[in-house]
Structures are given as C-alpha cells and as structure tokens.
Amino acid sequence: MRMWDPRFDEARAGGGPRPGGPAGGSLADLRRSGEAFLRAADDALDRALSADSTQFLEANRQTGGQ
C-alpha cells in the first residue's frame, strides 16, 4: 500500500511529516515509477476493456439521476 505522499509514510514510521519539504524520490526513481505506471496502465486497460467497446457502451446505457 503506497501512501499518496512519501512524507506521510515517514509520519507513520514515527519520524513525523516534514511540511514543505521535498516529496522524496530521485529523478531516476521518478523515471522508474513512470515506466512502471505505463506498463501497469497498458496491462490494466488490456484486461479491462471488452473486445467490442461500442457493444459495451450500448449495453451500459444509463438514464439520468440526480
């Protein structure tokens, strides 16, 4: 489970968050995490999307609520 900001991971570990400090992570870390995100995105979309999106949209037609 990844916290939305690394500082809050530190806070959970007892170090306390550092308000205003950098959000952590080197450029290489950020690049790696970006690449991992894109790989996961491709995989998630390939698994989630049906073979025929038009047919899915037709079956899932909704009417208005509030």
Add this chain to the structure above:
Amino acid sequence: MTVTDRIASLEMELALTAIARDGRQRNRAQDVCAFMAAAAQTQPHLGGYYSSGIWLRNGSRLYPDVGDHAEFSLPECQNPWDVVRYQLAAERIVSGAAQRMKSLDGSIADVMVFKNNVDYQTGATWGSHEAYSHRCSTEALPAQIIPHLVARIIFTGAGGLNPFSPGLEFTLSPRAWHLAHVVSPVTTAYRGIYNTKEENLTTKWKRLHLICGESLSSEIAAYLRVATTALVVAMAEGGLAPGDGVALAHPLAALRSFARDPTCKVQVLSKRGESLAALQIERHYLRLAEEHARDPFMPPWAEAACLHWRTMLDRLERGAPDSVAGTLDWAIKWSLYRRRCERRGIRWNGVAAEQGPALRPVRAELQEADARFGQITAGGIFAALDRAGALAHHVPGVDDIERAVEHPPAAGRARLRGECVRQFAACGQRYAAEWQGVWDRKERRMLDLDDPFESVARWRQVEEVRA
C-alpha cells in the same frame, strides 16, 4: 458534543448493468430491484419507516433512486477519514450484493456496478452528493463557498471526456459540463454549482447539500474533497468570510476553464478584475484555514487536513499533470488515455474539437475505460493499477475497512442506528429506521435520533405507528 464537531457524509448513485447470458437486453428497473433484494440477503438490515430501501449495521442506507440507479448513503461521519472509510466499506457491500444477484439468477452472465457519474452515449448524469452540517446564514454561504467549489476540481475532478464536445476533449470533471447554473434548487435538471435543496434531516442543524462533485477512487482525492469543503464551511460559520477576495466574475465559465486545463495554470477573472488560477484560489482558502486551524469553530482535525491540503497544492504547482499522475483520479485518467492513444498511433494532447477519422476508433475505447475505471465489481481499472503498485493515493488513517462494513462510526446517531440494526434485524417488520429515528411497531415506541450527535438511546412512547 463540542462546538467543533461536524457531520459530513456522501450519497453515491451507482450505475448498474446486468448482462444476460442469451444477449437479450434486460430491464434496468427490474435489475435494480433484484440488486436491492440481493443486498437485503447479504446484509442484516431494517426496512425504512417512511422510505424505500434498507438500513444497514454500519448506519448507512441503500435504496433505489431516480433514473434506475441504486444509491448508497453513508452514515453520518465526524471526520474526513471516516467518510473515505465508509465509502470504501459501501463499495465492498455493493460488490457483495452484485455477486449475490448473479448467483441467484442463472440467466445473468455478469453484474457490473460503476461509480462514474456520466453516460457519454445518452448524455445522462447522476450524482455523488455531499452533505455538511452547518449553522451559517443560508443567504451568505453561497458567496463564501462557490469559489472553492469551482477551484477544488484541480484535486476533486473525476477526470474523463467533455460529454458535450463533438470531438475528443479531456476534462478534469465531466460533471462540470452538466452544471447549468451557479445556484439552483433542483437536482435532476438545471443543476447548479451550489444546490439550495433544504432537507436537513434534523431540526438542530442546517445541511449543505452539494451536487457538483463526482465519485472518486483515489483516497486522497476523496479525503480532500470532504476535508477542504468542511473547513471552508467551518470558516464561513466562524465569520471569516473565506470567499471574500476570491469571488469570481463568472463562476460557471471559470469552472469550465479550469476543467479544460490539466496544467492547472489557466487564469479566470475575479469580481475585482484580477486574474486568478485555481491554485491561487485554493491557496487563499488554505492560508485562512491554517491561520485559524486552532480556533474554536474549527474541527479538531483541521491542522492534519491542512497539511494534506498544502502538500497537494504544492504537488500540483510543481508540475501538474505529471506531478499527480499516480495520485488523483483525473490525472491517472489523463495518463491512461494519452497512453492508449499513443498505442493506437495517435498523438492526442487532450484537445480535439472535431472527431477526426483518426480519433474515432479510440473514442469508444476511452468511453468504456471511463466507466471501467471506477468499476466497483471485479474488473476495475483503478483497482488493477492499485494492486500493481502503480498508484500512490492511500491516506494514512483510512483503514479497517472490513470493520466499517459491519460497524457504524464510533459516535453520533449513526452509532445508535447501527446498533439497532444489529440488535433488531432478526425481528422482521417490527422495527424500522430513518435518519431521525428507529420505530418499534409492536411496543409503539420510537428511538429519537433527531440530533445527529445523539449519544444515548432514549426510547419514547408514540401514540400511533405506521404499519
């Protein structure tokens, strides 16, 4: 109760689709009824005394709503962590009911439940409403909160496509395009940024009912949606006039300008004639909240919420959308959709006024992805990304979801209601519940829950009870 206690909650309208094994179109209204019946089988509950639907052990209510949508109203919560916790619990309950519905009917191949708020095919929208207790002047509150409701979409937007664009146009908030007024009393048409519906569900407090928001998957987005708005309400109630200085010349146009801009840099005109970016408006409210975080009218969690708020604004300012690409709903979708286009050999910058032949094939895919993103039943894109460790959205303190499925919040009338459901669910029709009470038809008595902060179960005799 202390003066700083506040109630906040959410109502989530859900999109439900059952797929028949033989491919025939099913009747949506009947499917919503079947879903409700399945939910009643999976959850101990009381029926409604006046209303439809069922009341659950965690103090929440599940019921069929207009437009053939099932709707989940969370219990009354007293901090934003609980609101997110009970939203996640609600999603588990809904997923379990959908599985039961499928298992009960052999003609059904699949039951899917989505928490998106628009249908690009039909042009329909449905709600994700917020409720905040307050004692502000009803006349004064809109001016104080509307700039926040407009600007907050930089972190509360669900992301998606502009439902009314003839082309393929990314938006931070599809719901924003369905809002036609700045202030409006109605919820099913001519919707406003600020809704004036008066349904307080207590005689002791007013209830701000907001319909401009969207269902979210990111925990930090869902948390900030409630935390920041509750703080703005508290500041307005405390007499700080937090909207002064950031009043917008044209709030609806401003909302749409912000919705179009994933960089969060676009500026709009204030009433004073200044140019303001959404980030500047949010920083104005945050600065005030930080200055007054310990004032008696602020909730006890104000400082912790301000820290998350500031961190998010810093992150957005550092380089949206990339700086929040794995964190906020709209920014995750922005990355997903651009990636999909790229894989289809299309360069898409998010703005395409016309639906050219190159974009047409991918349009349906992105619209399906938009629904699948927040799919509550198995197959959701957000859930898959989260499982893969690709996201960073969790909020420390939003935990123990399984307990929240079965137990109400620790304080307030939701706790008493939930305890009644646990105690009396096996008694058939004898007991029934509502927001403001629980009724015992046999003994002709009522548990008075008019006060949202009620802590003691006080039953009183009533002359008549409804059958």
